[in-house]
Amino acid sequence: MQPILSVTGLSKTYATGFQALRNINLTIRQGEIFALLGPNGAGKTTLISIICGIVNASEGNVMVAGHDIAANYRAARSMIGLVPQELTTDAFETVWATVSFSRGLFGKPANPAHIEKVLRDLSLWDKRNSKIITLSGGMKRRVLIAKALSHEPQVLFLDEPTAGVDVELRRDMWKLVRALRESGVTIILTTHYIEEAEDMADRIGVINAGEIMLVEDKTELMRKLGKKQLTLQLDHPLAGIPASLAGWNLERSGDGNELTYTYDTQGEGGSIIALLKDLNDAGICFKDLHTTQSSLEDIFVSLVRGGQ
Known part of the structure; x- marks a missing residue:
């Protein structure tokens, strides 16, 4: 797979002196699904905001499909869809109007067939003429996703997309x-x-205190850093x-009724035989x-505790 997004030497320091x-x-x-994991305040949202052109970087640059996010903002931003954490919508607009308007913001010609497909995929078609203020929180979250997909982006950012939503929406979204x-x-x-990242992602990145700790293929990460436990239930x-x-x-x-042996997932089969x-x-x-x-999650x- 070819790179579609490149971030190089990116730093952000706010006026207060805080380096995010x-x-x-x-x-x-x-074409990959990349999961960016990190504790609260690690810098995830700041990084996404810079890539999406919402926040200016202090240093470094971002390229999206060959377009510099600063020098060629419109071309780069048109490649990106963003589903933010916050439920920020036009309360008194209809679902159809606000999603169609989002498409127009990127200079895309009207395409009712595409808007209809997006709304149907997100189970919003029956609500297309409803004002957003009348929708439940889960439905508002669906509208945010529809807005992000309205202009047919090639890169889609989902910032905590299933936080506080119902099981049905989570299933539909994935x-x-x-x-x-x-x-x-x-x-x-x-x-x-994190179980969503484990299920969905091709690669995992871990960020903590504003720094990338690692980027690894999911299966390789779990193979290299995962642990296994062998538990033996004893006769006496x-x-x-x-x-x-x-x-x-x-x-x-278990009051001496069990023995547990913890070992790395790499090449430890022989040690179990020796242990037995x-x-x-x-x-x-x-x-x-x-x-x-x-x-x-383990x-x-x-990783995060080890980096503190």
Whole structure:
């Protein structure tokens, strides 16, 4: 996949002296779903706002499909759709009018068929003549998505798009996101629901305190940084771990009825065989075993805590 978005040496310092971003370098591939994760105040929204031309950078530059966001603002901005966190809509306009108006802001000719498709995809067609002030919060969120898609962008930013929305909207949105990706649209999302990133994203970026900590393919990230746990349910409880097993860093739980072994996901199969042999040599028998693997959320938490 070719890069559609390039961020180089990007920094942002506000007049108060607060530095929100520090030397951000990031390349987004065309047609991918990229999840940007980070705690509150990490700089996610500031980064998105600069790329979308809402906030000016202090240093660095941003290129969108070859267009410089500062030198060629209109061309670059026309490539981008943004679904912001805030429910900011034209309260007394109808759904149809506000979505159509958003398309016109980018100099696009009227295309009722496209607007109709977007509204139908978002289950808004029956509300097309309703004033936005009459809609529920979930429906208003759908309108924001429709506005972002009105001008047929090639890059779509979703900034906490499912925060506080119902299950139905979340399901509809991810169905739409997958369809957009299939059509070649690049999706960049921030979310507090890390299971969504684990399910949807091709690559993961982690930002903390204004700096990019890592960018990695999701499967590779989970392979490299993930942990597995092997839990053995013992035939008889252990009062303590024998000295012969001290090198395995085993943990007792369940009143001594369980032993847990934590290991990296990379190339550890042989160590489990060795562990089971040592357990047998020590006369420890077990009646059941199971493994669990760390989630993307576990990896994210460990990265952020490690960077503090």
